[in-house]
Amino acid sequence: MSLVVQDVTFAYATGTEVIHGVDVTFRPGQLVGLIGPNGAGKSTLLGLASGVLRPGSGTVTLDGRPLRRFGRRELARRLGVVPQVPELPAAFSARSVAAMGRAPHLGFFASEGPEDRAVIEAAMRRTDAWRFRDQPVGSLSGGERQRVVLARALAQQPDWLLLDEPTAHLDLRYQAELMRHAARLAGEGLGVVAVLHDLNQAARCDRVLLLDRGRIVADGSPEEVLSEPLLERSFGTRVRVRPGDRPVVTAE
Amino acid sequence: MQRTVARAAPAPSPRWSVRTASITGLVTVLAAALAVGSVAVPPGEVIGAVARGLQGRLDGAADVIVWQVRAPRVLLAAVTGAALALAGTAYQAVFRNPLADPYLLGAASGAGFGAALALVHGATWAWLGALGVGGAAFAVAVATVVTVVLLARRGGRLPIVSLILAGVVLGSSLSAATSFVMLADRERTAGVLAWLLGSFAFAGWRDVAMLTACLVLAVPAAMAARRAFDLLLLGETSARQLGLPVERFKWTVVLGATLLTAAAVSVAGVIGFVGLIVPHAVRLAVGPEHRELVPLSVLWGAAFMVAADLVARTALSPAELPVGIVTALVGGPFFLALLRGGREAW
Numbered sequence: 001m002s003l004v005v006q007d008v009t010f011a012y013a014t015g016t017e018v019i020h021g022v023d024v025t026f027r028p029g030q031l032v033g034l035i036g037p038n039g040a041g042k043s044t045l046l047g048l049a050s051g052v053l054r055p056g057s058g059t060v061t062l063d064g065r066p067l068r069r070f071g072r073r074e075l076a077r078r079l080g081v082v083p084q085v086p087e088l089p090a091a092f093s094a095r096s097v098a099a100m101g102r103a104p105h106l107g108f109f110a111s112e113g114p115e116d117r118a119v120i121e122a123a124m125r126r127t128d129a130w131r132f133r134d135q136p137v138g139s140l141s142g143g144e145r146q147r148v149v150l151a152r153a154l155a156q157q158p159d160w161l162l163l164d165e166p167t168a169h170l171d172l173r174y175q176a177e178l179m180r181h182a183a184r185l186a187g188e189g190l191g192v193v194a195v196l197h198d199l200n201q202a203a204r205c206d207r208v209l210l211l212d213r214g215r216i217v218a219d220g221s222p223e224e225v226l227s228e229p230l231l232e233r234s235f236g237t238r239v240r241v242r243p244g245d246r247p248v249v250t251a252e
Numbered sequence: 253m254q255r256t257v258a259r260a261a262p263a264p265s266p267r268w269s270v271r272t273a274s275i276t277g278l279v280t281v282l283a284a285a286l287a288v289g290s291v292a293v294p295p296g297e298v299i300g301a302v303a304r305g306l307q308g309r310l311d312g313a314a315d316v317i318v319w320q321v322r323a324p325r326v327l328l329a330a331v332t333g334a335a336l337a338l339a340g341t342a343y344q345a346v347f348r349n350p351l352a353d354p355y356l357l358g359a360a361s362g363a364g365f366g367a368a369l370a371l372v373h374g375a376t377w378a379w380l381g382a383l384g385v386g387g388a389a390f391a392v393a394v395a396t397v398v399t400v401v402l403l404a405r406r407g408g409r410l411p412i413v414s415l416i417l418a419g420v421v422l423g424s425s426l427s428a429a430t431s432f433v434m435l436a437d438r439e440r441t442a443g444v445l446a447w448l449l450g451s452f453a454f455a456g457w458r459d460v461a462m463l464t465a466c467l468v469l470a471v472p473a474a475m476a477a478r479r480a481f482d483l484l485l486l487g488e489t490s491a492r493q494l495g496l497p498v499e500r501f502k503w504t505v506v507l508g509a510t511l512l513t514a515a516a517v518s519v520a521g522v523i524g525f526v527g528l529i530v531p532h533a534v535r536l537a538v539g540p541e542h543r544e545l546v547p548l549s550v551l552w553g554a555a556f557m558v559a560a561d562l563v564a565r566t567a568l569s570p571a572e573l574p575v576g577i578v579t580a581l582v583g584g585p586f587f588l589a590l591l592r593g594g595r596e597a598w
Contacts, residue, residue: 052489076495089485091540096482103483104495108476156494
C-alpha cells in the first residue's frame, strides 16, 4: 500500500532534465513535506507521482502497479491533487467546483445521489468552505478558493492527497489550519505529500524530503532534514535553525 | 446525517421554471411560424391542422399549407438551429474559448466549397451530380475538419492552438477556392451565394428526418458529457486529474460536433452566428454549467432559428432574405448587447 517512485528521470520537451534518478517511497498515514529551492523539481516530482507527467525512465507505482496501467477515473479515485494555481471557471459556485471531485465516482449518465451530496458537504465543511457554497468562485479570495479546491480533492475520497504549495495563497490562520488538516488526514490513514515553500510548515510534517537540482539530497524527520548545513548547501544562503520539538528556520 | 442530506438537496424550482419557459417559448415560436406567411392561418386553425395531420388527415387548404408547405420548413429551421447551437456549445467547451463556433475548424468553408463545386460542376461531373449539393457539402465539410485535426495532431495529442490555427488557415484557403469556382462560372454565382447564405426554402421532410435523427443521437450524448464539459473548464491538467481522458474526449467531441454541423450545413447552407451567440445567451442567462447549458442551448437555438426564418420569409414578402443575413443582422447587435450587459459568464 504505497506510492513508489523508482529510479525516475524526467525531462521537459525543451530537453532539460529536471529529475535525475529519484527513488522515494511514500507511505500511507504520513504527511510528507517536499522542500527545496526554486527549480529543484518539486512540482515536477509531484506531477510524476500524480500520473500527469510520464517518467522518461523508471516507474511510478501505486500498490505495486505502474500508474500508466491505471485508468484515468480509477486513478482519480485513488489520488487527489491540489494544483499550485488552480484554474477555476469564475461563474461556477463554490459548491459546483467542489462537486467536480465526485466526477471519477459517477457513471457517464449518472447524476449526484444523496451520498455524493453528503460527501461534498462533508468535504466543504471540513475545509470551512460550506459557508460560501453558493458564491461564484470568481468572487472568493485566494484563500477561500484554495479551500474550495481542497474540498474538491477530498470529495474524490482519495487514499492519497498531493498538494502543490497548498499554503501559498493562504493567510497565517489558514496556513496553520491547512497544515493541521493535512496532518489530521494523514492521521486518518491518508498518504499526504505537500510541496512546501515555507520551511516552518515543513517542520509540522512527519517526514521531509529535501530536493536539490532534481535529486533528493536529504530524507528524514524534520529535525534531521531541517539542519543548517543541509539547508545552506541547497538554498545557497545563510540559515539559522532554532532546534526544538518543531525547528524554526530563518534565513540570515 | 439524514438532516444534512435533506438540506443539501437542491431546490429544483428555479431551474425547471427556466426550462418550462424555454419550452413554452419554443412552442409559441413554432406555432407563430406555422400561422404566419403569405396566407395567414389563424392560431385556432393551426392547432386544428396540426391535430388532424397527426391523425393522418388533411382537410382543406389551410391543412395543406400548414403540413406540406410550412411544417417541413419550420421544423427544419428548428432542428438546424438546435444542431448548430449544440455544436457551438460543444466547441466552446472543448476550446475553452467564447469565440469558438461550429465553423471554427473549417466545416463552413469546406461545406461551401463542396456545395459550390456541386452547383457549378454537378452537371458535368457525374459523381458530383450523384452526390448532390447537400452530399458534396457534407463530404467536403467532414473531410476538411478531419484534415485540420490530422494537421494539428502532435504525437497523439490535440493541442488547441494548433487546431485553431490549422482550422483558420485551411478555412481561408477553401474560401478562396470557393470564390475561384464562383468567378469561373458567373452565371451560377448567384446560386452559390444564395446557398452559402443559407435558406430553408427548399426544406423537405427527408431533411427534417435526417437531422432529427442526428439530434436524437447527439443531445443525449451531450447531456451525458455535461460533467466532462464542466471538467474541461478547469484546464486540461486538472480535468485529467479528476479522471477525464482528455485527449480521447476532445477527439470524440470534435468529431461528433463536426458531423452534426456538417449535417446541418448540408441541408440549410452556412448559417452564421447561431452556434456562437445562442450558447452565450444561455450562459449569460443561467450560468456556465453544462447541465443547464446543453439542453437550453438546444431549445433556444431551435427557437432563434425558427424566428429568424420567419423574419427571412416575411420581412420583404413576397421576396425572401437569406436566413444567414437575418441571423447575422439580429445576432450581432444582440450579442454585443449581451456583452455590454457585462456579467461574467465563464
